[in-house]
Every structure is written in structure tokens, then in C-alpha cells.
Amino acid sequence: MEPVLELIAVTRRFPRGVVALRDVSLAVPGGQFVAVMGATGSGKSTLLHCAAGLDRPGAGTVRLAGRDITRMREGPLTRLRRDRLGFVFQSYNLLSELSVRQNVALPGRLGGPRPRRVEEVLETVGLGGLGRRGVGELSGGQRQRVAIARALVTGPAVIFADEPTGALDPATGGQILALLRDAVDRDGVTVVMVTHDPAAAAWSDRLVLLRDGALAADGPTPDAAAIAGRLRGVSAAVAA
Numbered sequence: 001m002e003p004v005l006e007l008i009a010v011t012r013r014f015p016r017g018v019v020a021l022r023d024v025s026l027a028v029p030g031g032q033f034v035a036v037m038g039a040t041g042s043g044k045s046t047l048l049h050c051a052a053g054l055d056r057p058g059a060g061t062v063r064l065a066g067r068d069i070t071r072m073r074e075g076p077l078t079r080l081r082r083d084r085l086g087f088v089f090q091s092y093n094l095l096s097e098l099s100v101r102q103n104v105a106l107p108g109r110l111g112g113p114r115p116r117r118v119e120e121v122l123e124t125v126g127l128g129g130l131g132r133r134g135v136g137e138l139s140g141g142q143r144q145r146v147a148i149a150r151a152l153v154t155g156p157a158v159i160f161a162d163e164p165t166g167a168l169d170p171a172t173g174g175q176i177l178a179l180l181r182d183a184v185d186r187d188g189v190t191v192v193m194v195t196h197d198p199a200a201a202a203w204s205d206r207l208v209l210l211r212d213g214a215l216a217a218d219g220p221t222p223d224a225a226a227i228a229g230r231l232r233g234v235s236a237a238v239a240a
């Protein structure tokens with residue numbers, strides 16, 4: 001099966017000699033939950049941004065849903081992101097003056113998703129009946145549920161999540177991770193999640209570790225204690 005997301009020898013340099021990603025290759029099949037970890041500054045967010053077409057690598061190729069996005073013009077790329085990708089960030093990125101329902105309806109094409117589809121995803125994330133609430137009145141966990149509903153509403157191929165539980169307590173964070181896990185298991189969505197938290201990463205199928213912009217490890221996700229050990233391993237190598 002063709003991977004839904006593929007990075008081939010991706011390198012991203014920033015000014016002053018920073019190589020945020022160096023020669024990273026990664027093929028992700030549909031329906032896989034991937035956690036990306038590594039010390040601060042190891043290139044996790046840069047990997048996520050290049051993979052999602054939010055940033056362009058200086059060298060290498062990114063293929064997303066069967067298309068080479070590396071050289072795609074901004075218009076088609078924006079449409080591809082809107083129609084095939086979902087995004088969940090630590091800071092929710094919702095419009096707080098709009099209602100839950102309006103936020104979830106935002107990413108749709110002309111006219112937006114059908115109202116019934118919006119209600120359906122709100123039920124899925126446990127917000128059934130809260131569609132008319134203002135997002136400003138919601139708790140952090142509820143806001144992140146809205147963000148997940150917004151990510152799911154178009155039926156995306158891939159959801160990119162950057163520290164989705166970073167602002168939540170462990171119990172609430174666990175509920176959010178269970179929703180991402182459900183999207184993978186139920187709908188066959190691929191999730192690529194950046195996290196610092198071994199307990200969050202333990203929900204994934206595959207653990208990718210970055211060290212100084214390069215792939216340091218890539219394999220099946222072990223339990224949280226083993227993840228923490230591996231993370232210390234790659235971080236210590238940087239400090240040494």
C-alpha cells in the first residue's frame with residue numbers, strides 16, 4: 001500500500017547554520033498513530049510543519065495523500081491542507097467569539113460541511129448538545145474536543161497534532177488521546193503527534209525519535225517507562 005505520508009531525505013536549514021532537519025526519511029501508512037519525540041530543539045515541530053505543508057524543506061521531498069507537496073503552489077497546497085488534513089495544537093487555535101458549531105464548520109469547502117455532519121462529529125467527541133455554546137465558555141479539555149471535531153469534520157487522511165495535551169491535566173489529556181486513538185482505529189485516520197510526554201506517546205503505534213534534526217530511532221511504541229528511558233538516551237547524547 002502506498003504510504004499516506006512520506007518524507008524522503010528531507011533537510012530544513014535555518015539562518016545562522018541551524019540544520020533543523022537533516023536527511024529525514026519516513027513513510028507512514030494509512031491508519032497509523034505516530035508519536036514524534038526528542039529533546040527541545042531536536043526538530044519535532046519543523047518535521048511536523050514540513051510534513052503538513054506549513055513549511056517547505058530546502059532539500060528532499062514530502063508526499064502527502066499521493067501528491068508531491070514540496071513543489072506544489074500555495075493555492076493547491078492550501079486546498080489540500082483544508083480538504084485532507086486536520087490540525088490540533090496545544091493552544092487550541094479556535095475562534096473564541098464563535099460558537100462550538102461555527103468553529104467546527106470552519107474548515108469546510110464552500111458552504112461548509114453539512115449541519116448533520118457537524119452534529120455527528122460533535123457527538124463523536126462527546127460534545128453532543130453543546131453546539132451553540134460559545135467557545136469562550138468552555139474548559140480546556142472541551143476546547144480541545146472542539147479542535148478535534150474541527151480536525152475530523154472533513155474526513156481527513158492525516159491529523160497533525162502538536163502537543164495536543166500540553167495544556168491539559170493528565171486525566172483530561174488521556175480523554176483527548178483516546179479520541180485521537182479512536183479516529184485511527186475507527187476511521188483509519190493517520191495521526192502524527194509531537195509530544196514531550198511519554199504517557200501521551202504511549203497511545204501511539206510508532207515512536208519516532210529525533211536527535212539534533214536527524215532520525216535517532218523509529219519503531220513500535222513501547223510502554224511509557226521505556227519511552228522515558230529512550231528519550232533520556234537521545235537527550236543525554238545531545239548533552240554529552
Ligand SMILES: Nc1ncnc2c1ncn2[C@@H]1O[C@H](COP(=O)(O)OP(=O)(O)OP(=O)(O)O)[C@@H](O)[C@H]1O
Nearest residue numbers: 014015018020038039040041042043044045046047
Ligand atoms: N523559524 C525559524 N527560524 C530560525 N530557526 C528556527 C526556526 N524554527 C526553528 N528553528 C530552529 O530549528 C531547530 C529545531 O526547532 P524545532 O522547533 O523544530 O524543535 P522542537 O524539537 O520542536 O523543539 P521544542 O521541543 O522546544 O518545541 C532549533 O534549533 C530552532 O531554534
